Amino acid sequence: MEHHNDSVAADAPASLAPTMAALCEVAITLAQTIARGPLNTTNLHSEVGENSDGDHQKALDVIADDAFAAALGGTGVRWYASEEQDVVVPLDAEGTLALAIDPLDGSSNIDANVSIGTIFSIFPAETEADASFLRPASEQLAGGYFIYGPQTCLVVTYGDGARQYVLDPASRSFVLVSERLNIPATSSEFAINASNYRHWSRPVRAFIDDCLAGAEGPRATDFNMRWVASLVAETHRILTRGGLFLYPGDARPGYGQGRLRMVYECAPIAFVIEQAAGGATDGFDPLMRLRADTLHGRTPLVFGSREMVERVTAYNTLPESEVSALFGNRGLFRA
Numbered sequence: 001m002e003h004h005n006d007s008v009a010a011d012a013p014a015s016l017a018p019t020m021a022a023l024c025e026v027a028i029t030l031a032q033t034i035a036r037g038p039l040n041t042t043n044l045h046s047e048v049g050e051n052s053d054g055d056h057q058k059a060l061d062v063i064a065d066d067a068f069a070a071a072l073g074g075t076g077v078r079w080y081a082s083e084e085q086d087v088v089v090p091l092d093a094e095g096t097l098a099l100a101i102d103p104l105d106g107s108s109n110i111d112a113n114v115s116i117g118t119i120f121s122i123f124p125a126e127t128e129a130d131a132s133f134l135r136p137a138s139e140q141l142a143g144g145y146f147i148y149g150p151q152t153c154l155v156v157t158y159g160d161g162a163r164q165y166v167l168d169p170a171s172r173s174f175v176l177v178s179e180r181l182n183i184p185a186t187s188s189e190f191a192i193n194a195s196n197y198r199h200w201s202r203p204v205r206a207f208i209d210d211c212l213a214g215a216e217g218p219r220a221t222d223f224n225m226r227w228v229a230s231l232v233a234e235t236h237r238i239l240t241r242g243g244l245f246l247y248p249g250d251a252r253p254g255y256g257q258g259r260l261r262m263v264y265e266c267a268p269i270a271f272v273i274e275q276a277a278g279g280a281t282d283g284f285d286p287l288m289r290l291r292a293d294t295l296h297g298r299t300p301l302v303f304g305s306r307e308m309v310e311r312v313t314a315y316n317t318l319p320e321s322e323v324s325a326l327f328g329n330r331g332l333f334r335a
């Protein structure tokens, strides 16, 4: 096989190089499949089942999961944990790595020709499968994502800054374009699914109310809002120009801890964001200090420009008496 992804592999720690090369090869093939959209013989968006989180699986979720699991064999991965698999899959008995993956992030956007991606996290393998993943996010060896958009990119960290590569489709290789990404310390752009407003806690509502109140409000700033519904796309935008992302817990059944999964979504994104000088929390504590209790366990996620992330923590940790006094009568949508 030709070595198309020498540069990604060469930049990776030696023990991760074969795994990174395999991830890149699958991502390149997936990017081609995604770019052909309706020209594929399979309808990528068709529903084919349900995963352990109760999400409807799309054909592309399963195609991506199968491709990554197959390609990672022989690259040093002992344990493979996927959003699309109920339990951890053993790969190489001799492998030293545990890899968690969201093979296809942003599934609801497949048919809409909107950016989607793959998120991955690598831990050292333990002898026990689950224990390899149910540990503090700070123990990750690598975290990153591929985004399949107008450009296909890889953003990855090994704990020494976050690097960005862009796929050159002509040579089928990822080319380094940034050695050290750096998120602006503040911004006036936020991302949240505002349709859940009525389900949020009062501090989250108050935070968003104050953004929406604009120049006339307590923040004295006109804010802008974005919501792509692809975590990779929101992450990429924030890495590029700053901003804030929130998927808080809310009052809907099953959403007490939000929607995003710790092991293969939040932990790797938090690792990248922190390595790019941003902040990432569960609304209260740094996410890198937290661990999942179960393989598919969820956590609230707040990340982006450091100053904005810290402000959300400040709203969340105000004493109840002050929340009532400060926010009780304020807010554009408050009844």
Ligand SMILES: O=P(O)(O)OC[C@H]1O[C@](O)(COP(=O)(O)O)[C@@H](O)[C@@H]1O
Residues within 6 Å of the ligand: 055, 083, 102, 104, 105, 106, 107, 108, 193, 229, 230, 231, 232, 259
């Ligand atoms: O539809 P909602 O509730 O706004 O959720 C959007 C979020 O769900 C996700 O699509 C979940 O990921 P999957 O597509 O991998 O299940 C995120 O990418 C995105 O941030």
Ligand SMILES: [Mg+2]
Residues within 6 Å of the ligand: 102, 104, 105, 106, 231, 265
């Ligand atoms: Mg996802």
Ligand SMILES: [Mg+2]
Residues within 6 Å of the ligand: 061, 083, 102, 103, 104, 105, 106, 107
């Ligand atoms: Mg997914």
